[in-house]
Amino acid sequence: MVSGQVQGVFFRDSCRVLAQENSVNGWVRNLPDGTVEAVFEGPPAGVAQLLRWSHHGPEGAVVEHVSQHEETPEGLTSFEVR
Numbered sequence: 001m002v003s004g005q006v007q008g009v010f011f012r013d014s015c016r017v018l019a020q021e022n023s024v025n026g027w028v029r030n031l032p033d034g035t036v037e038a039v040f041e042g043p044p045a046g047v048a049q050l051l052r053w054s055h056h057g058p059e060g061a062v063v064e065h066v067s068q069h070e071e072t073p074e075g076l077t078s079f080e081v082r
Helices: 011-021 044-054
Strands: 002-005 025-030 036-041 062-066 079-081
Touching (some): 011 025, 011 044, 044 062
Parallel strands (some): 025 079
Antiparallel strands (some): 025 036
């Protein structure tokens, strides 16, 4: 979960592009409370890159907090913006 000024700044699409560049599958979506939620599955180095990026996001974002936890992989085969 990423909070701050993270909606309306192309966070989701930038995340999708970076995920595809790093062979990471999953999804990202805006939530009604103004946060962004994402799931990343793939090579550990690629997932780590997405997690690091989430702490600052794209230009125009102001990330205040990132919370993360591990889950059992779902076996996702692509990355989508929801």
